[in-house]
Amino acid sequence: MKAFTYERPGSAAEAAAAAVRTPGAKFIAGGTNLLDLMKLQIETPTHLVDVNNIGLDRIEPTDQGGLRIGALVRNTDLAADPRIRRDYGVLSRAIVSGASGQLRNKATTAGNLLQRTRCPYFYDTDMPCNKRAPGSGCAAIGGLNANHAILGASEACIATHPSDMAVAMRALDANVETVAPSGASRSIPIADLHRLPGKTPHVETMLEPGELIAAVTLPKPRGGVQLYRKVRERASYAFATVSVALIAKIEEGRVTVDRLAFGGLAHKPWRVEQAERAVAGSDAAADSIADIVLAGARPAEQNAYKLPLVRRTLSATLEHAREGASR
């Protein structure tokens, strides 16, 4: 760990200003990802701006009938909130499927959105990685890539985004509210927050330097059956090979897809609105949705199994919705 300085401001605006005052500064909240990366010297901030003292730790109703989730709300608290459990079940289910209880107790809403990828080559500082060392190459291409992206990847990076929470937020059309060092605030649709890797996989979001996530807002509840199905190699504490966030309406045994997003497939939570529109109002068939979602899929050497897995998992999830089962 390189030596660094530290401060703990008292407001979001102060924190954003502090982050640009010192070149190489980073925000720290729960630290569940940043501290690991600092120990491995993958992240070497010169200065830490601790945002644990800026408030923003409440879940409050919005004027539009939705909820505003403070950036510092812990994952455990968010998943357990009665309003979230009642009206945004897909989000609660997604969060509790992620990480471990200990990590969720520490991890924050904003930190979860901004966690770095779990590609093992990103974590090995002796390996090339365009995300860690831009221009050094991507070791995952041609290497071990069984759990890497099949959609939206590039020649520079085939990592997947690790968050389950973000997949549910993508399905829910969440917005991310930020504060800039100037004090200006803006609202970013979650679809636009994360970037595809392109030629610059080290630039993971569209946030500007010093821009701090203050809250995530959820629109008014959509109702319906809300499911999150995470497929993984062990029962807990494993990253998704594929995950499905589904909001569906059930009428007379017919399942109509309202919102659908996937995890484990791409560099960001993956949602294809065109697929939702294509099956709108009709009894959903996994194949017709998957054909559209997977149209541009380009598997790497070891992850083509994700193509049938997406279809099968989607089919099973639609059946669960039909049965009214919750999982």
Place this chain on the structure above:
Amino acid sequence: MIGAGINRIDGPLKVTGRAAYSYERQDAGQPFYGFIRGAAIGKGKIAGIDTAEAEAAPGVRLVLTHRNVPKQGAFVNKPTIFDRPHPQLTSDRIEYFGEPVAFVVADTFERARAAAALVKVTYAREDGAFDLANHADRAEPQATLSIGLPGETRFGDLEAAMSAGPVTIDQTYTTPYHFSQPMEPHACLADWRDDHLTVYLATQTVAQNRIALAETLGLAADQVTVDAAFVGGGFGSKLYLHAEAVLAALAARELAHPVKVALTRRQVFTLTGHRPEMIHRVRLAATSDGQLTGLGHDVNLQAAVAEPWIEQAATVARSLYAAPNRLTRHSITNLDLKAAEAVRGPGELPGLLAFETAMDELANALDVDPVELRLKNDTAIDPELGVPLNGRRLADCLREGAKRFGWGQRPKTPGSRREGDHLVGYGMAVGIRMHFQGATGAVVRIDPDGRVIVRSDTPDIGTGTYTIAGQIAAEALGIGVNRVTVQLAHSDFPPSAGAGGSWGASNLSIAIDLACQKIRNKIVEAAGPGAAPNDILADVGRWFPEGVEATGQTIGQADDPNFKNYSQNTYGAAFAEVAVDIATGEVRLRRMTGVFAAGRIINAKTARSQLMGGMIWGVSSALHEAAHVDPRHGNWVNGDLAEYLMPVHADIPAIETVLLDDYDEHANHLGIKGVGELGVCGTGAAVSNAVFNATGIRVRDFPITLSKLLSGLPPMRTAA
């Protein structure tokens, strides 16, 4: 007292944090901290190394590289294995990825780690061979295994039996690289003063590591003290001397100041030992009613030229089933990876995973009950050694396990039982593990005030050795275990064969009991004819005002007739139920029963913990664990505990562990045998066979991950 499931006598120390492990020892005062920098290539040379910036970094006291490392003793490939010297930073050659290229010592851990990153290393990279499958044609047959057994055994004519059939299995299985990954990483605090080195070391073998360290540093053995009072797990990975101990000791001597080193979790992957990847060919021939006429097991395993470890994986069938035609062989394929080492259940874990899966394939081909197939081929005489199999209770394990598990309810047809979204299957397999005996000493002393002290250099690596040593002494002296003080794992105490190979408890128990017998005899002699001491502590006070002491010695198995006249093994049978998600192929264990016969059990609680942990290890070998090497670079790709999967709590439901407590009179005079690793033996195959029973899909490339099942699962309704 023997057999009682008493709590660990060191439990309160551990749960209150007062049991100091190597890295926590404060005996030497404020130490410096060392950090190892590993090579970023798998094979080649160090072209240049610049330590100037690291040396100038804050707090740095020493930077060692191959250019300034003190002279060390050369590596010697001794058959005694764990006392081999392991010199570090010896040249500019890189033999494996992560091999130490620099060692930085500073006044804090963080400064040492930061400075280690400042060492500038350039490499002349060479092409290496990192991939077993693509270099399997290099396989070299081996005459002798690392544990001294023959590499090949041959009886009758297996080829002829395979030709005659009528029912045969000839399949290839692959088992991957595994790591022990104990909770406590490998660590050492080295203290050099007055021409004497004391190391507080996380080790499984005190006397052996003492010799290894002395020879590495060019010291006499009596210039080295090893103290391993508490060790947080070993599983084979702390048998050898490793880089952290050598470098800490070298630096402590150079600086005349204590130095401590702990490996990072990633370094536990690169700098300790792995179980080698293996390619198994298993052949079985049987009559149509299931009598084995031939069995064969060929194993080709990864090795390194520098220090071959030839794991005894093809030995598992040698004593397991009768059959007239038999062939077991081992080959090694040298790759440019670190030398493999013993990892929990060496030989048995991968060997039985392959062989007992093949037996299930045979049962399926014959359409006989897998339990019946095992019973039919049971034997009282070792089929290869021709001597009785003492304590052979395989059939008892099978019958008891089948009854408890409800084996009669198993789905007869693979892939036939569906419950909701899951395919459900039952599987079983048997386990066998060689029982070993190694020379071990213990000294027992009774002070005139009645305090009983037991000492041996056998470490307690977390298994409960302190406790069972106290129980054995208490039983032998007719006193309460609370009167016994057990002191272990110090090189001033009588040397042992160490804690490994599931032999620590039996080796140590025999020695303690013999020492106690000697003390009793001394008392009888002192008290004169007709004396019958029934309050031994009072007698000591009366007859031995200075106290009394005696040493017991367990002899090595080469000198023990029991090991010539009998084939010494322990046995088990495991039964598992799995559920496989019909959509995704995710496999989850539902329940498991293991029944084991390992002679007399010293402590029912600690034995059960060992066996249960082993059974979970078996589940892991079937479903989760594999370390992956990048064949382009030679590095461990998934070298951390987020990516190297093993079961978490949610993966392990109720596990039933049953011990057929017994007294094996042909093992030793106490009737006890090793139990530690028996739980991993065959339990993986029970899970593998349950997956087949659930799905009808046979996966022969372990672990059984979902992508290997997906294409064989029933079609889903995906169209409208």
